[in-house]
Amino acid sequence: MGRTILAEESLQDKLSALAKVGSFQIGLLIGQNAEEKDFIAHIAPTPTLDEGDLSSEDEDDPSLAKEVVRSKAPDSLYKIVDAVMAQHTRQVIRMLPGGLDIIGIYVVTTQGDFNSSANVSKLRSVLVAIHRTASKILMETAESRTEKIILHVCTQSLKTLCKTMEVSPTAPGLLSNADIKFQRGGVKWHEILYSYNINLKFWLPIDKSPQSLYKMVLTFIKQWVDSVTESLILIDSEFPNDDDLLDAEADEKPAKKKGGGRGVMDLTSQKIFRAEILDSCVPLIPFTKKDESSGSVCLMGAVAGLAFVHSKVTLHEAKAAVLVDLVRTVVARWEMHCDSLIEEPPSHLMGPIIHEAPRRVFLKGLPVSFCDYLFPGDTKADACQSANELLNIKVRDEHVDDSVETFK
Incomplete structure (x- = not known):
């Protein structure tokens, strides 16, 4: 028997609604791995990116920019670009509190698209890119589990199927069966x-x-x-x-x-x-x-x-x-x-230069809180916009707690 994953009943309703729309969609599963069971807290659809979304670390790699350009509005697994999924992971992982991680992906697509042998390999490459990106920020303080969860939301049967895949270098990259249970009040x-x-x-x-x-x-x-x-x-x-x-x-x-x-x-x-x-x-x-x-x-x-x-x-x-x-x-x-x-622009000032680093704010009003970072001049509205674009969460200004931190 495979792993057991618990999620709130409301998530099942959300996935069913996506299946009824019938459009292809892929996104990140945010949750927590435990020894006996795994828990899904939220799903975050991956937005399309442009070259301006690349990080300072990736700016010097022209191949990444080309990949981002060709990733516009994918309509099948084959057209998913690993670099786009990795960049979304990089942005989302910063917004997670401790204990929560990116534990897999969900895919809204047809049965044929999901079952294609070529696309099974594509799923593995996407999960490997996500795993490497999410693990990098940990700086070896903890190990992100290499067994990742895949939720397939079928646009034909409207059913949600759960699989897992091992993404460690020596693993064969095969899909394994898993059991997902949607329960009202199932995750505390x-x-x-x-x-x-x-x-x-x-x-x-x-x-x-x-x-x-x-x-x-x-x-x-x-x-x-x-x-x-x-x-x-x-x-x-x-x-x-x-x-x-x-x-x-x-x-x-x-x-x-x-x-x-x-x-x-x-x-x-x-x-x-x-x-x-x-x-x-x-x-x-x-x-x-x-x-x-x-x-x-x-x-x-x-x-x-x-x-x-x-x-x-x-x-x-x-x-x-x-x-x-x-x-x-x-x-x-x-x-x-x-x-x-x-x-x-380059500074011509002599002596110490003080940059105020972004301060952390918390996004309240959900079963779990997320966070964002505001630079000087940013407002609560910027945090609300980030939550909407990267997490697909609508947060009101009064739910952004920007009073908890000073950081220089």
């Missing part, structure tokens, strides 16, 4: 909040490095990542056993309710926990001595953190979700900062 998420004060200073060597500034600072950030992942983490001011459940009440079986109802589960309300990261405060080994450097890059500020975990998660898994969130949000900001420098 606990929220973990934390704050982290970051103060990093990296010295840049005088000699010109073959690496770009982007990659050079990422190397320095990796040193901090290796250090912070060894930190102690308190949950609600306590340091419990890693094997214990985050929610002790999750072991208690809910009372059975009388009455019918398709896939109804009796679940308690969402709980909020607070985490505290106790790092070693040991200074990082500098790349070079101060008097041998050409300058420095400083990252300073208070990071607001957020993670969501399923109701029966262990303390070990909850702590891992917090660390993943911290690493992803710091790396995402450096990536976005470098992207913004491409559009900025």
Whole structure:
């Protein structure tokens, strides 16, 4: 028997509506992998991109720009461009709180298009591109599961079929059967909040490095990542056993309710926990001595953190979700900062130059919250637009919490 995936009943209605429209669509599955079951929290249709959507890291690759141009409005799996799926992944992964990941894709297409042997290979190449992109921002702090979920929404039968595929290099890339269960109240998420004060200073060597500034600072950030992942983490001011459940009440079986109802589960309300990261405060080994450097890059500020975990998660898994969130949000900001420098004219100022990095805002009003980043001058409306374009979520201004963070 294959894996079991749980999703809210409302998702089934959404997928059925897409099937009735009959148009081809592909998108990302956002959710959480667990040992026994996987959970789908949201689906995000992949938009068409243009050359302006390429990152600073991809700008120098002309082949990617050509691929993006030919990717307009695909109408079958064969016409999907891996680079477009990877870029959507790169944008969405920044908007996820800890605990949530891109766990697969959904495809709305005909039975013949999905079953084509050539398109099975295409599905694998798309999933590999997504996996590599989503894993990169983790900087080896955690391993993204290589078994990915595929939901096929058939435009003829209007049914949703669930498969999985292993995307590790040695795997044959075959589709395996999986069981998806749509249940009302079937997924309950606990929220973990934390704050982290970051103060990093990296010295840049005088000699010109073959690496770009982007990659050079990422190397320095990796040193901090290796250090912070060894930190102690308190949950609600306590340091419990890693094997214990985050929610002790999750072991208690809910009372059975009388009455019918398709896939109804009796679940308690969402709980909020607070985490505290106790790092070693040991200074990082500098790349070079101060008097041998050409300058420095400083990252300073208070990071607001957020993670969501399923109701029966262990303390070990909850702590891992917090660390993943911290690493992803710091790396995402450096990536976005470098992207913004491409559009900025060269500065002739002498001395330290202060750039205000994008600050994190949270998008509330859903079973799980997402996030976005606002540069100076951006407004809540920009966050609402990003949520609509990248996640297909309509968020109102009052649901954008932009008061949680300062970051310089």
